[in-house]
Amino acid sequence: MSNLSTAEHSAATSSPLLTVKQLRVDLPVAKGTLHAVRGIDFHVERGEMLCLVGESGCGKSMTSLALMGLLPRKAQVNADCLNFDGVDLLTVPERERSNLRGARMAMIFQEPMTALNPAYTLGNQLSEALRRHQRVSRQAAHDRALYLLKRVGISAAEERMRQYPHQLSGGLRQRVMIAMALMCEPDLIIADEPTTALDVTIQAQILHLLRDLQQEFGTAIIFITHDLGVVARIADRVAVMYAGEVIETASAQALFKAPSHPYTQGLLRCIPTPGKTLPGSRLQAIPGVVPSLVGKIEGCAFCNRCDQADERCRTTPPLQAVAGEHFSRCHFAHQLASPAPLNDQEVTS
């Protein structure tokens, strides 16, 4: 628990670990340019858990791959600022970038079944993550891998070290991926929907584990999910994404108490009772479809699905402060943030 206070301490005294301003990711497609990420802003404090939420296709993975420098080659990245602990990720040479990857920023992927190389033992794949970045002996790397396997809750770890990925279940593989991300004690872990492919009970265990590890190691985590139920359980702060933009960002507490964007409100209205709703089904409760990301979007991107929309929404709303660290990209953010936010009749009619 002492780690918590360390995290709070450094957050108060120094600049954020990661600062993202106006990040854009463009992909050339047959019909033109797909703007997968359309100018998003957020920051991550040291040791905090930031949740990036949004439905499928809103650009969560593209954002995280842009941070890691792992975008497909054809993708174009732009930003006003992409700063990781003093390093400008936009201009840093690829060589130094790869020194950061795995060492100071690590990533956990959605699909544990395919994320490990089938041809090598777990021990091999864990050790190489450390040996790439630090001059340590084979034995030291082995010991570290073994320690972390035990720490992420894998029994018979010594034996597992010699096993191949196909000999493990999905939940175990995801634990291995988490151990792998921790090998060099990174400052930041990006977890891109790490529990989506797992069944509900395993999902809960992994969430719990990540939360524990984050506090034990003081690692900042960007946790990506499309599930607000998950967010409620683990987030310190939340950034809600829609069609390649961050449309609302706030502390988890503030967001759940006073959501100030119609999209967030819609999402909250369809939060399921845990265990009863199938994963993936929850966000479809908001009627309408996401606008095409190919080409420019005129006005508010949520306009066609918004039950609060009026004339003003033909112009693009700015991201405006609702309260201290609470921002919303809606013309009516202030009204919506007021005491009875879910009583939408008043506003529409």
Add this chain to the structure above:
Amino acid sequence: MWAFVFKRTLIALSVALTISVLCFSLLQLSGDLALSIGGPEATAEQVEQIRVDYGLDRPVIQQFTTWLWGAVQLDFGRSYYYQSEVMDLVVERLPVTMTLGILALAIALGVSIPLGVVAALKRGSWIDRMAMAIAVTGQAMPNFWFGLTLIIVFAVKLQWFPAAGSDSWQGFVLPAVALGYYATPAMMRLTRSGMLEVLEADYIRTARAKGLRTGTVIFKHALRNAVIPVVALAAVELGFMLGGSVVIETVFSLRGLGQLAWNAISRNDYPVVQAIVLIIALFYIVLTLLADILNAALDPRLRAR
């Protein structure tokens, strides 16, 4: 792993037995052996005499078991033409064919894997297109023709290598190139497509997310998985080369198994033909077995089966 090897070996043995039956009965089906041995001028008595001399009057089953029992002891009887033991002929010729085959395979692997990797990494570049051109011409060109071209250019015009003979290692260079070139296109395409597929795999992204160097990502993580099917193909190709060396050995006048087979066929020297067909088939089986084992060593998921 050992259970796997044992199982595969049992399968290989039963395939070998089946092949020996086929090999024997094919010759039985090819007509009356005594007639063709005797030739068109032989009288009825002479043919009958041949039938008795060669044991062709015995029941087929008995002939087969006698032959098989001999074959197991590496005794294939005497050649009709050379009047010496078939096994002596084979032992004398085998090293030439083996050298040729292994050299050709080494050349084919040495060219196709690097070329396939580069073609995949630099997809659409001039190297990729050149590799494709090589593949297409390689598949379209008959190998005797390519062999003759090599002789004209490198033996007759440039005089770098001898045109014929297996007395020195230089004599093997041109035939090995000719034979190896034939196997290159398929292995190169398989390497290229394997690399393209593997490079898209999630575990490659994981490897890059660990910050691993490009070389490690390509050779340790990608190539290792991409070559698995190439190994299986290489074994099959080596089998083809041992069999396909008939043409090349004739073109380059190498005294190998292929040439012996060719001579034996044209002289109705059945014991020799039978022995060579069986031996080549056995090589094929052994190579496939080795490929399976090597595959399992490379791909841990196969071992469980």
